[in-house]
Amino acid sequence: MTSQTVLIKKERSTGASIAYKGRRQFKRIAKHWQLYLLILPSLLCIIIFKYIPMYGVQIAFRDYNPNLGFAGSHWVGIKYFQDFFRSYQFSRLLLNTLFISVYYLIAIMPIPIILAIALNETKWKFFSKTVQMFTYAPYFISTVVLVSIIFQFLSPYGLLNNALSLVGIEKTDLMGNPALFKSLYVWSGVWQQAGYYAVIYLAALAGINSELYEAAYIDGASIFQKIIHIDIPGIMPTFIIILILNTAYILNVDYQKILLMQNQLNMEVSDVIYTYVYRQGLIAVQYSYSSAIGLFNSVISMILFIVVNKLAKKFSDISFW
């Protein structure tokens, strides 16, 4: 339980002389050449489709011209970044992105923990399994279907409007109401993902040493005391890992979902950095400008990831590397 998810394991250095080590290393590589053959296709796939775009993002500093290519187009420096920072869109996009992300983070962090502890505590095992199965199910619904469900409920003929008209409120086009957009995005996300995160916490709860519960029982601890002193510390490492991931990806809101929920009426509150990147890049064909905004997004995300990871390591010994 010292470290939950360690992606990179440090290999021990043997302390042998470098020349000897080099020769031995070569022998080892030669002996296991088939392993390199096996990894080659996936490595190529990653290098071509992940690293070449990283190389290609230099068009953010150039006036991209398809005939001249990534590296041949004319250098314009930080012109497109300046355009973006000076545009009236900039603060709107950044604020929308941050607001939606933080709102979602606050909503999605506690609910699955409560759900997992409740599932863990109930004495009816079959009931617990059933609730777990059904609350996990929405996770497998596609984004398009999820957004369609929201649309159908909010449509003038939908469930919500009918319920509202029962209590005497007039039917309205709820999807066109910008004030509702952020809450709709967040709570439909919670509806879809709470069960998924609960399963992760349940796995962590199952890993807690049962002797702790026995000791607590002998000491006469109440259920609340057990939850606070055993369950919560037990799922803390998992909580921190999820928090790191969600914080690091804070600029990468689920733009694929937002893109589907977006319309002219809610654009002011729904437009986030990456939906703008999509529109500028693929609809307005502003390749360089769009790449500059994308690069801005990627760099901030990377810095956030590293900082959050460092902080987590410092305060809790849990990190990705």
Add this chain to the structure above:
Amino acid sequence: MLAKKQTLSLDNRIFHIVNNTFLILCLAVTLFPLLNIVSQSFSSPASVISGKVLFLPVKPTLTGYLKIVADHDLLMGFVNSFIYMFAGTFISLVLTLTGAYPMARKTFAGRRILTWIFTFTMIFYGGLVPTYLLVKSMHMYDTIWAMIIPNAIVVWNLFIARAFFQNSIPEELYEASELDGCSDIKIFTSIVLPLSKPIIAVLVLFYAIGIWNNYFDALVFLSSSNKFPLQLVLRNILIKSQMLTFLKASSGQDQSGILALTELMKYSVIVFASLPVMILYPFIQKYFVKGIMIGSVKG
């Protein structure tokens, strides 16, 4: 002592009542929207448009589904999605397993640097436009390959597979096989793979459902509508409110009838599109739980 025990059990009882009520509430919140969608999809067009349907079909019909079966775009999307799902899952699986296996071997020099190469792609993204331009320049744009190759490897899945190999295949097995003169590829195909059925099941499900549910790659990489997967067809019908093929053909019908039928069909389409995953879900959910467990223990 006795008194204390009794108060505890009263606390316990209250806790369990509150706890189970909370769980029933969670169940209701999850199920009611789904029940409503399914009930609407089996109701008559008139009941749907007048908002009479709650959690049971009203005047049950199959009208919505019969219209779907006659809709050319939807069926084509369905077929396309199946093709992308089968081909894509196969290629993703092969790439992930062959990529994860060497990195799980202790004798594999360069493990650390390769792990970094893979990990870095999770931290830094080259961007939408450079990827799009790359796919175009490779002449993959608007072909089936664009749907399968560029995002074939999900690095997280590769690390899950590696963690599985490391934890469930003992080092001694490799050493013994090497002494018997097995090559590394032979060890992989005849020893590691047969022992890896659980992780293969997990990966197949992760990839298959990921591909089935994805609309964005198709939005970016495809332009001909006869290649669109189901999710993109759905987006056009349900969200962009493009007309269904049967409506384009029959303009003679009266307006309110068409409106009612369209609303009904939207519900039927939602159910239809989720059907493959939802039918399999009760059987496969334990594999997903397993996959999450493998991913969350120390790799």
